[in-house]
Amino acid sequence: MSVKSIVAIVVSLIILVAGVSSVYVVDEREQAIVVKFGEPKRTVTTPGLHFKIPVMEQVIFLEKRILSLDVPPQEVLASDQRRILVDSFARYRIADPLKRYQAARTEVGAARLLEDAMESTVRQVLAKEPMNEIVSGQRAELMKKISDLTNQRALTFGLEVVDVRLKRVDLPRENSEAIFRRMETERQREAAEKRASGQRDAVKIRAAADRQVAEILAEAERQSQTIRGEADGQAVKIFADAYGRDEDFFEFYRTMQAYRKSLGKDDTRLVLSPDSEFFKLFMDNK
Structure with missing residues (x-):
């Protein structure tokens, strides 16, 4: 060649x-x-x-696609001086490749810049709100504020924030345990108060029931005494009327009643004179 x-x-x-x-x-x-x-x-x-x-x-x-950034959980001090644990994430895209390259040569570096900006924004926004609003109040509005402020900072290094979400907003573990203990103590106190109140009510109810029973028994005894008195009076009147109609029969009847009561038992013994008035009906009255 x-x-x-x-x-x-x-x-x-x-x-x-x-x-x-x-x-x-x-x-x-x-x-x-x-x-x-x-x-x-x-x-x-x-x-x-x-x-x-x-x-x-x-x-x-x-x-060119939308990317995700999961921000590590961070503690934030709310406006009512309560510490809360915030777990959030963001979705973003590269809006200006040149700015992005100038700010951070690698994707990891750009994500770190966005993470710092978002952590700062989360603290800034949530520090102005009380805990109850952050946990269960206007969360959508807070996420919108965080998204807008983070996007303003992200645009300076070529990124555009599409969305920001607060995945979890909770108390730190030590605070949660303290609150749980306080809630448990409060519930125990309320239970003790309710038991004491129930016992007081039970004593009142029993006392009222006992008083009603005593009143009912007293009224029944009074009515029974009244009825017995009226019955005795009627019996006396009947006997008096009967005695007035036939004195001999009434005397005979009373004598027979006396025999029944005196001689009704087998072990009854009477020691009387034979000519006693008690045995006058046994005598031969001719």
Whole structure:
């Protein structure tokens, strides 16, 4: 092989390599920055085939899609001086590739800048609100404020915040335990008060019931005495009327009643004179 042929082959290879290295493809999900010796020259946001100067220029690809940032939980002091634990996340995209590259050369560095900005904004916004509003109040409005303020800071380093969410807002563990103990003590105190109140009511109810029972029994006894008195009076009147109609029969009846009461038991013994008035009915009255 001649020298000319070898030179031609080498030149062809150099041209081929230079041609291949001067071409790059930008995916529709990406955007790129062309840098020359580390200095940004231009940004490419249109997908397709593009060209660069071989060796002298390098291409740095950046995401065009929306990215997520999960911010570590942080303690925040609310306006009522209560500490709360806030867990949040953000969704963002690269709005200006050049600013993003100038602010942070890597994606990790850019995420750290956004994380710092968001932590600062969360503390700034939530420090103006009481705990009850943060936990269960106007949370949507607070997230909107945090998103707007974070976006203003993020735009300075080429990022655009699309959304911010507070995943969890809770008390720190030690505060939660203290509040739980205080709530438990309060519930125990309320239970003791209710038991004492129930016992007082029970005593009152029992006393009222006992008083009603005593009154009812007394009234029943009074009515029974009245009825007995009326019955005795009627019995006396009946006996008096009967005695007035037939004195002999009444005397006979009373004597027989006396015999029944006196001689009704087998072990009854009477020691009387035979001519006693008590045995007058046994005498032969001719």
